[in-house]
Amino acid sequence: MTTVFLKREVARRVFAKELMSSTYTIRDESEKSPLYVLTPLGLKCNRVFIIGVLTEKEERGEDGNIYRIRVIDQTGSFIGYVGKYQPEAYEALEDIDTLTLVALTAKVRVFEGETGKFVTLRPETISIADPESRDYWVMETAVQSLERIREMKKGESETAKLAMEVYNTDLEEYKRVVKEAVERVMEDYGEFDVEEEMLEEEEEEEELELNEDEDLSFEEEEIDLTELLKD
Amino acid sequence: MDRVEKLAEQIFEDYKDYGVDRREIVEKLKKLLIEFRVPENEALRTIRNYIIREYGAPATIRREKITKIEEIKEPNKWVTVKAKVIQLWESSSPSIAQVGLIGDETGYIRFLVWTKAKKPPVEEGKSYIFRNVVVDDFGGVLRLNVTKISEIEEIDEDIKVKPPEDVSEEVEVVGALVAIQQNSGLIQRCSVEGCNRVIKMGKCPEHGKTKPKDDLRIKGVLDDGYRTYEVIINEEGVKALTGIDLEKAKKIAEETLDRNAVLIELKKMLLGKYLRVVGTATPRYLIARHVEFFKPDIRKEIEKVRALLEEV
Ligand SMILES: [Zn+2]
Numbered sequence: 001m002t003t004v005f006l007k008r009e010v011a012r013r014v015f016a017k018e019l020m021s022s023t024y025t026i027r028d029e030s031e032k033s034p035l036y037v038l039t040p041l042g043l044k045c046n047r048v049f050i051i052g053v054l055t056e057k058e059e060r061g062e063d064g065n066i067y068r069i070r071v072i073d074q075t076g077s078f079i080g081y082v083g084k085y086q087p088e089a090y091e092a093l094e095d096i097d098t099l100t101l102v103a104l105t106a107k108v109r110v111f112e113g114e115t116g117k118f119v120t121l122r123p124e125t126i127s128i129a130d131p132e133s134r135d136y137w138v139m140e141t142a143v144q145s146l147e148r149i150r151e152m153k154k155g156e157s158e159t160a161k162l163a164m165e166v167y168n169t170d171l172e173e174y175k176r177v178v179k180e181a182v183e184r185v186m187e188d189y190g191e192f193d194v195e196e197e198m199l200e201e202e203e204e205e206e207e208l209e210l211n212e213d214e215d216l217s218f219e220e221e222e223i224d225l226t227e228l229l230k231d
Numbered sequence: 232m233d234r235v236e237k238l239a240e241q242i243f244e245d246y247k248d249y250g251v252d253r254r255e256i257v258e259k260l261k262k263l264l265i266e267f268r269v270p271e272n273e274a275l276r277t278i279r280n281y282i283i284r285e286y287g288a289p290a291t292i293r294r295e296k297i298t299k300i301e302e303i304k305e306p307n308k309w310v311t312v313k314a315k316v317i318q319l320w321e322s323s324s325p326s327i328a329q330v331g332l333i334g335d336e337t338g339y340i341r342f343l344v345w346t347k348a349k350k351p352p353v354e355e356g357k358s359y360i361f362r363n364v365v366v367d368d369f370g371g372v373l374r375l376n377v378t379k380i381s382e383i384e385e386i387d388e389d390i391k392v393k394p395p396e397d398v399s400e401e402v403e404v405v406g407a408l409v410a411i412q413q414n415s416g417l418i419q420r421c422s423v424e425g426c427n428r429v430i431k432m433g434k435c436p437e438h439g440k441t442k443p444k445d446d447l448r449i450k451g452v453l454d455d456g457y458r459t460y461e462v463i464i465n466e467e468g469v470k471a472l473t474g475i476d477l478e479k480a481k482k483i484a485e486e487t488l489d490r491n492a493v494l495i496e497l498k499k500m501l502l503g504k505y506l507r508v509v510g511t512a513t514p515r516y517l518i519a520r521h522v523e524f525f526k527p528d529i530r531k532e533i534e535k536v537r538a539l540l541e542e543v
Contacts, residue, residue, distance in 0.1 A: 008370045011409050013456040028367075049407050049454060051503075088498070103503030105409040105454075125409065127503040132527060136505060139532035144456055146539040153543060175543060182536050189529055 011049035011105050013141040014039060016076035017177050019048065023117040024166045025110050026159075037108050037119060041148035041174060042163035046108050048121070050078060051129045051137035054102045057093065067093055069123075071102060074138055074181035080106060080121035089123040096128060103129040103137075138185045145178045235260050238271070242278060249288040295362070301337035303375075306368035312375065314340075315358045315390040329353060332514055333361070333375070334392035339514050342375040350383050358390045359383050371458020402512045405525050406455035408462075408501050415450050416494030417480045419443035447477045449497060453506060453517065460517040462508060468522040473500050 018039045026044060027033040036044040055077070056070035066083040067090070082089050089104075096102060106121035149171050152160045163169060239257045256278060263274040282288050298310040317339065319331040329344040329352055342361070344350050353359055362382035364375045377383060414429060421428045421435035422442045428435050430443050449464040470476040475483070475496070484490045505525040511518045 008452065008459050008461075010370050010457065010459055011407070011454045049409055049456065049503075092499070092502075103407070105407075105503065125498075125502045127499065129503060132529075133505055135529050136525070136527035136532065139527070139529065139536060140456060142536045143532075143539060146536070146543055150539070150543045171543075175540070178536075179540060182533065185529070186533055189533065 009034065009045075009047045011047045012043060012045040013137070013144045014043060014045065014048055015141055015145060015177065015181060016052075016073045016078050018043070018075075018145065018174065019045075019108070020076055020078065020119055021167075022119050023110075024163075025117075026162070035110070037110055038159065038163055038166065039148075040163055040167040040169040041145065042152055042157065042160040043148055044159055047105065047124075048108055049103070049105050049137075050121075051101065051103045051134045052078065054096060054098050054100050057096075057098050069093070071104065071121075073141075074184050075177050078121055079119075080104070080123050082123050082126070086122065086124060089126045092126045093123075096126065101129045101131065101134055103127050103133065135185050135188070138181055142178050142182045145174070149175055149178075235264060238275065242275065242282070246282050246286065246288050249282065249286040251282055251286055251288075295360075297360075299337040300333075300335050300340050303340060303366055303373060306366050306373060308366045309363055310366060310375070311360065311362045312340075312364065313358070313360050313386070313388075313390065315392050316353050316355050317392060319353075319355050331355075333359075334390075336391050336393060338393055340373060340375055341514070342377065344377040344383075345379075348377050348379050348381060350377060350381070353383060353385075358386050358388055360386055400512055401509070402517065403507065403509045404453055404455065404460055404462075404512075404517060405505060405507050406453040406460065407503060407505050408451050409454045409459075409503070410452040411494070411498050411502060412450045412452075413494075415448060416497055417477075417484055417490050418446050418448060420446050445477060445481060447475070447480045447493070449501070451501075453508060460508075460512070461515060462510075462517045462519055464508075464519045464522055468519050469497065472506075472522060472524065473497060 018041055019037070022037045022039045024038045026036050026038045028036075034046050036046045038044055050071060050073065052071040052073040054069060054071055056068070058068045060066045060068045060081075061083070066081055069080045069082060071078045071080065082093050084090050104121070104123045104126040106123040109120050109122050110117050111120055151157055152164065152169060152171055155161060155164065236257060239253065239260050242256050242260075243251065243253045259278055259281070260274060263269050263277060264271065269277075283290055295311050297313050300312060300314065303310060303312075312333070312335065314333040314335045317332045317334050319329060322328065322330050322343075326346050327343050328346040328348070328350070331342060332339055333342050334340070342364070344353070360383070361375065361377060362384070364377050364381045366373055367376055368374075414431070419430040420426075420443065421430055421438055422444045423435070423438050426435060426437060426441075428437055430441075433440060435441050447466040447469050449462075449469055451462055451464070453460040453462045464472070466477050473496075475493070480493045483493050483496060505527070507523050507525040508517060508519045509521040511520065
């Protein structure tokens with residue numbers, strides 16, 4: 001007799017743009033189903049694996065016993081909360097400075113604020129990552145995102161149909177986001193040499209950042225952080 | 232077997248419990264199909280009606296479609312399987328009454344019985360028909376769910392299961408190490424000849440208090456974004472990855488006066504890292520024979536992305 005992982009959910013590969021645009025939650029029909037986030041590309045997930053840059057790490061909560069972190073990838077930023085309820089992630093985070101490349105495995109939480117629902121992460125593990133792993137993460141995330149776009153175009157699976165109904169997803173927009181994320185990495189491998197596109201890219205980048213500020217205005221809201229830390 | 236005999240066989244299988252005579256069926260079928268040239272479905276109906284009238288057989292016979300385990304390839308399908316319970320595992324949740332592995336002559340699959348289903352427990356080594364069980368996908372692994380509307384019937388037949396050596400397969404997996412379990416690092420094993428079980432809270436589950444021997448290993452979760460693997464990495468593998476072998480691990484424990492310090496160190500070095508593992512995949516574990524930090528060929532990955540970009 002041995003104990004089994006009965007509830008081990010796959011850590012999905014998803015860019016910030018896709019995950020943080022999610023507002024819809026869903027459960028399986030089976031009993032005891034966990035709560036999943038449905039993304040605009042029809043991904044049902046409640047755990048993710050991310051490699052990105054830790055850009056913010058602020059102490060929050062009554063006794064400063066919760067860190068609010070921001071991790072950015074090639075498409076936008078993830079917001080996460082790490083409390084002492086997750087000692088492993090909490091202790092690891094204490095030793096990591098901002099502007100460091102990090103790998104994290106996190107549960108996905110949806111918080112309902114006054115301005116609507118938004119996604120936050122509750123990291124389970126966090127560690128320092130290297131650029132090569134980051135590049136690989138971008139590639140595998142690009143592949144898995146494009147596979148989802150393909151499924152959305154086919155529109156056969158139930159989650160794809162539902163995602164289209166809920167978000168009316170602009171698939172070309174997502175394809176462009178994936179392409180740009182990959183191109184940023186490709187530059188390092190001498191795979192990118194079209195100057196014109198580089199210029200265009202910079203413009204788009206600016207635009208993207210602006211949008212993001214708007215999207216993330218909820219951050220100013222006062223929220224009960226302890227809610228986010230519950231399992 | 233010619234067509235007539237095949238059809239006769241079908242009918243005989245359905246009604247053999249009612250004392251029908253196979254030769255009689257063949258003769259009547261021949262007469263209808265060859266002599267009178269009636270359509271096949273009409274001939275079959277005529278004979279069925281005859282049997283119902285003459286032998287008092289019920290008008291409807293339940294013909295069930297038994298699915299072979301190797302044919303189960305996707306979730307959300309309802310199936311009926313005839314299988315033997317190979318192994319029962321400890322359930323970690325009160326909502327699950329039983330969990331384990333069942334198999335038939337074609338393969339193995341995990342199964343679980345929900346507590347709410349209120350089914351009498353199955354036993355290891357016995358064979359059953361599991362009716363109306365639903366397939367789900369958990370972490371990329373398919374499972375059969377016994378729910379309230381399912382039926383479990385014990386059968387006398389001793390199902391020949393595929394021998395275990397056919398089940399484990401050599402695999403190569405690249406994934407991120409997303410979790411390391413607590414019973415990893417510097418562990419203790421039972422020293423009784425041939426036992427080698429991991430000692431938990433000072434005791435071997437089989438032999439109780441015995442003289443422990445130290446070992447170094449990692450039990451963790453490898454995840455490629457599509458599915459998870461419960462991976463076991465032995466001392467040799469741990470050393471290849473981290474430079475820490477059993478001797479060094481013991482030294483760390485001695486110096487810090489904390490056996491757990493080894494685990495903390497391993498977590499720091501390995502969590503979130505992409506590993507390439509070559510090993511044996513059993514229904515439960517991926518046992519690493521060779522393990523290394525994955526060295527990605529980014530150019531190859533870029534090609535993959537390009538191809539997909541063109542496709543969608
Ligand atoms: Zn023992």
